[in-house]
Amino acid sequence: MAKVAILGFGTVGSGVLEVIRTNASSISRRVGQEVSVKYICDIRDFSGHPDEKLFVKEIDTVLRDEEVQVVVETIGGLNPAYFYVKSALESGKHVATSNKELVAVHGAELLALAKDKGVCFLFEASVGGGMPMIAPLRDSLAANVVQELYGIINGTTNFMLTEMAEKGCNFDEALHHAQELGYAETRDPSADVDGIDAQRKICILSSLILGREIHPENVPVRGIRGIAPEDFKALAACQSTVKLIARFSCRDDVLSPDISVEPMAVPKESPLAGVNDVYNAAMIRCDMLGDVMFYGKGAGKLPTASAVVADVMDVLVKQHAASEGLMWRACEPLEQGTYFCTEEKSDWYMRGRGASAPQGMREIWREGERFAGIVRGISRTQWDDFCEKAEKNGFCVENTMRLLAK
Known part of the structure; x- marks a missing residue:
């Protein structure tokens, strides 16, 4: 029997327990063994809860138990999630998480640590909730350049x-x-x-x-x-x-x-x-x-939890091979600027107030002195100049957007 520990018993954490229990027969058939939750680690008091015996408040209880193969992190945020996840990996335990902030900020480090320890760090639920994105990019689209x-x-x-x-x-x-x-x-x-x-x-x-x-x-x-x-x-x-x-x-x-x-x-x-x-x-x-x-x-208790449990199952079937193809190298942040192309040509939308619409904008809507319109085929730099000129000519710009290319 495979033992799992859940860190954090909020919306997603409780959903993980529900998915594992509700679909127990299907999960065990696919994994090849029964999967059960041994611990739920949460600092809050759950006295009187039907699963009161599962609750612990100290992460060390989870880390010291050699029966626990997979740790599920659903606390969210960076603190204490980062310390708990890092400690679990260092203890030789696989980790599955739904924590997008943790993966975005510390993903490179935690993936490298998992590889070094021969365990997996998986995070399907961190991006699309219940909608799969990570696994298709890693597996099904592996022969393609995105x-x-x-x-x-x-x-x-x-x-x-x-x-x-x-x-x-x-x-x-x-x-x-x-x-x-x-x-x-x-x-x-x-x-x-x-x-x-x-x-x-x-x-x-x-x-x-x-x-x-x-x-x-x-x-x-x-x-x-x-x-x-x-x-x-x-x-x-x-x-x-x-x-x-x-x-x-x-x-x-x-x-x-x-x-x-x-x-x-x-x-x-x-x-x-x-x-x-x-x-x-x-x-x-x-x-x-x-x-x-x-x-x-992309949201909701059970859709997100189902993606977390899928990662748990992947680990139990493939062991350390479940992380194959999941890796990116650590890089320093850009010293200045952003990853945004200012010279790509786009169509633009503007809404605002004025005596008349700015010259060069095709009007699409008007109520009194409120206008909205489209400007075609200019870069971000040119668009910024266009908006600045409109403001100087007395037009109060209230909102702007790019048009998604057809």
Whole structure:
């Protein structure tokens, strides 16, 4: 019988226990042995809980027990998760985690440590929740060069944007509804709404694709706080909607990838335009296969937990071979600047107030002195100049976005 320890008994941690128990027969058949949870490590008091006997408060109890083969980390954040995961690897235990901040910041170090100790560090759930992304990139697409990856990889903001598009509510109303349903943090939702969660995820994917560490601080990010109902009204005129898009592109120079997270105007004909609520989707363009799309729930207790348990099963079947192909080398952050191509030509959207629309912008929507329009085929540098000139000429710019190429 394989023994597992769960660190952190919140939403995902409790989901891991539920998945292992609910699908026990299927899991044991696939793994070739029974899988059970021996410990749940959490500093809180769970007296009276039906599984009270499983709870421990000291990580050393887990680390010293040689029966524990796999440690599941679902605490989140860096402290104490980093120390616990590092200690587990050093103790010769495999680790599966859903912690995207941990992987984005310390992934290179922990992967190297796992390899040195002959164990695995797996993190499928850290990027797509229940939607597989890591394993397909590592295995199914291994013979391809990934030229571009872009998509919706944060379920909370996608739910909010869906609410705004379908119900006409504003940002605050959409956030409140997301918090009521448990999709957004009630105390501090900034990691989701400011794009930080998606930034960490695209860093993990980019690091895996390139084989070298991409630091979050070098990836430009803009969240959805500036999105208003008027943006959806205006973009409907040109058959588009708004999505928070994480994007990686690297066609010619692997040393200068184009990586970003930002709200974008997405044409209705794009498959991403129809991805709503808490669902995630990602488009991957490969040199040999061409285009492939992944779609699934990017948030929620059981979808995320199922991805964590899949990693546990992978480890138990393949042992240290489960980490083959999962590696990127550590690199120092860029001293200045970001991984963003300022000279790539794009179409741009602008919304604002003024006596008239800025010269050179094709008007698509107007209410009194409020305008929205499109400017075609200019670079980021040229767009910044265009916006600055519009402001100098008395136009108050309220929001801008790139248009996702068709």
